[in-house]
Amino acid sequence: MNIVFSLDQIQEVAKKIIARNPKKIILFNGEMGVGKTTLIKELCKTLGIKDATSSPTFSLVNEYYTSNNQIVYHFDFYRLNKETEALDMGVDDYLYSGNWCFIEWSEKIAGLIPEEHSIVNIQLKADGRRNLELI
Numbered sequence: 001m002n003i004v005f006s007l008d009q010i011q012e013v014a015k016k017i018i019a020r021n022p023k024k025i026i027l028f029n030g031e032m033g034v035g036k037t038t039l040i041k042e043l044c045k046t047l048g049i050k051d052a053t054s055s056p057t058f059s060l061v062n063e064y065y066t067s068n069n070q071i072v073y074h075f076d077f078y079r080l081n082k083e084t085e086a087l088d089m090g091v092d093d094y095l096y097s098g099n100w101c102f103i104e105w106s107e108k109i110a111g112l113i114p115e116e117h118s119i120v121n122i123q124l125k126a127d128g129r130r131n132l133e134l135i
């Protein structure tokens with residue numbers, strides 16, 4: 001799936017992603033500031049999370065509950081120096097829990113990502129819109 005969108009269309013984009021029935025582990029790739037966290041926040045709303053969501057840059061993982069008690073984990077591994085840091089925090093337990101796992105900066109833990117996952121690539125276009133590819 002490929003979509004070109006502006007940020008005011010992000011709600012529709014999130015709905016389209018969920019409608020495609022992606023794997024529950026989704027890797028979000030893109031430059032800093034391209035809108036990965038913004039899209040993840042909208043995906044959380046689409047899944048029924050009512051609480052405020054934020055980037056887990058310092059905590060590494062945030063845990064949210066949907067209105068029907070599904071768990072969504074949002075990871076930001078930007079600050080990691082080694083994969084062993086993710087192992088120390090118990091990342092395997094999260095990744096193999098069967099719950100939604102939205103992962104920013106997944107290249108920092110490339111050797112730990114389960115084979116079954118989806119990928120969202122986002123690129124900023126010159127006109128300010130985003131190009132999104134769901135694999």
